[in-house]
Amino acid sequence: VILGYLSRKFVQKSRNLGRKTSQLGEDYMAGITDQLNGIKDIKSNKLENSYIEWLRSLTSRMNAEQIEYVKLKSSSQLIYKVSAAILITVFIFISVKVFHAQGEQLLLIILIFSRLWPRFITIQSNFEQIAATLPACQAVTKLIEDCSKEQEFKQADALSLVTKPQIECKDVYFRYKKDSHNYVLKDINLTIPHNQMTAIVGPSGAGKSTLIDLLMGLNSAERGEVLVNGQPLKDELLLSLRQSISYVPQDSFLFNTSVRENLLTVNAQASERELWEALEFAMAAQFVENLSQGLDTVIGDRGMKISGGERQRLVLARAILKKPALLILDEATSALDTNNENKIKESIDRLKGKVTIVVVAHRLSTIQAADQVLVLEEGKVIQKGSFDQLAYEEEGAFHKLLEGQFQTVQ
Template structure:
């Protein structure tokens, strides 16, 4: 049959286990195949003792004419029983060995898959553009990357082993029943369609309920993440009880949603037990009468009684297995939904010629955060020659920081283009573009770790000499070396053990350690005291001579010596020139300068 190949289903639309199988590596598939084989063989040896029990009863009842006696040519019943004991011992040993191998391999596979799925999802998240995170909550993403992946692991840990052994149990015992008594097979197997139909119905009923459970888990993850991240603000406003109540509301919603799913899941086991009882009664009643009439050997009747229990009783675990399965499938759909979020900003293939000069050019750049949104930038054209220091100033919301985000390709222009050393930045690899830049954000971020680990984050191969030089240029060496452990001092999450000025200086040192061709400072002195601002300004003055420097400024004092100052208003460049030229021109920049120097009433102009 020929023709066009139909498009593949999205991961979240395809059956989750099938999608997981297709994503698995060949080694994982081989691992799963071996584990499945061990599960099947384990069930073969697991039901062997029931057959041997029937053979033992046959030996006691029929003596030398027993099946074992005829098979091995042994008349003495003690010798026959000794043979059965030896076979039983071998079966138990092999059953134990295969169970060990099956469980070991399934659990190892569960660990490997949960690791790979988590890393695939986290790597994919890292490839997504910044705009994606603005539409997501960190708590929701954490729930997917952690709890949802763990739900998958819990199912894979023992779920497949149980399902395979249950299926093998039904097949092997069905064959045994058919050989001994087709009538009893039909009667004993009557409950199985009820169990299968009940499983299908419950699976459909449970699926939306566990999807709701995972959504509720995401909401409580959001609440906990926000509460822990904002603990200082919570305490400052004495809002501890209010936060506890808020988390309590989300936690109670999760509790209620989970309990609703559990009510359905828990009702499944009694249904199976009733079906098991029906099958067991039929074997006892019909098989017992046949044995009393002499139509069925007593040994074979014993085998069937034990086999009936062995057939149906393990199915009582189906409810718990189904519960684990539905939780895992709901989690897998959320994971695959995340993996389907495609990045819209893709790297180019070009590399910047070395050495990078740092010539930056914006050509008629327009930008809006959404296709139908308000324009944030309109017709921005500016040129920053290599080695010069340029500042961008303007009122809050004028679009200053957006220019930096576009330069780093955290966002994509809706029109126009941006060039670095004459190459459009959308043609460059991310490593080439961002590797040529050192970025210091207004929102300072330090990782939990040592000072050394934070400074070398962008240049792992930096030696101590380079590290100390960058710290000295940023005027951070003094306070770092005064710490008890110097560069090995742990700064805490987000650098909470340091002052705001210290954190800011470390981020400047981190950027300088890369020795970037372009240094970008986004409001680097907006949240520091005068002394720290003066120190940071001295650092900027020292390092800006040898590289292109773009400064987004809040305080005009810090950029008055820039080679050129660009003034923005409502997403447009309205003025450009040196400090003296702009002050003399008497425009927007001059008004902002008068406000900050106290020469005019601040109400006369919107303050930057």
């Protein structure tokens, strides 16, 4: 017991080393992921040397830390073994000199001691090992706790779809950080009418994508509320709404599988004909036909093996295949040439009246058919109305945006 108490210094040291191992592991994972994602930037800007230097310094710190751990383990083992030898000598000396122990009693004591001591050393070294892995374990436990705190809803068995979604924002305020003074969205009051097309326009950084996240319940309002058909957007309604939504984000994401599997993720029962119809809609059928294995071509990590515009068209096709009640397009055709963009615009216009559509677009020519245009600036809706109505308001922000684009075209 006394030895165990005295050796707590080793356990403490192991714990500190474990903390370092954990931190180094985190730095390594974050750094390597960043570098793999940004490999084109690194190579084109000739930044390889600085990143190699980073890797060398990190691995040498990892190396030093591992050596320190092995040293700690060996020195604690050495101390236990030496103290065992001293202890047993003292024990035998006292037994013989003070208690006049007989040979057979001594033998028994030595036997018990030699059986018990290795156990003690194992327990001690296990303590050190546990102490070293404790920080990593605590980090994972904290992550699990954080995740369960943020859990949005319990999975319901049967969900009803929101077939006629009408979304309203009432006095909505939102900011990403609670301690930030500036709200990203302020005093938002709007209605996204069912089966109509709503366009959201405004300068970069105005809060358009943030507003869309709120409409889908990916972020929740700090003040005010988001209502779907009059009901607050939470719990089961959140899941039902998402099941009825197709969302094409600003940066398109595809899985590292075939075109077919990427499409089927949203609608596993889709027939071959439905797949091609969706691809036609998104002007993607021709390039998919030209791929080496057509629908079964694997398109690489995040769709790396096809062009940016082709990726965008596939993501749009996937969105259409889901047959949504609410279609949300955030700059969904920004990477396309004018010809393809116009054709997709025509396809989307044909959906008008059948699906609720929300479009974010910088190129205003693509939203001419919108029933409602919302102009967002610095997180506020500064103008609202139909395309024609806003185009005629000469002092309005929308008119200026239009004029700016018209001049650029001329």
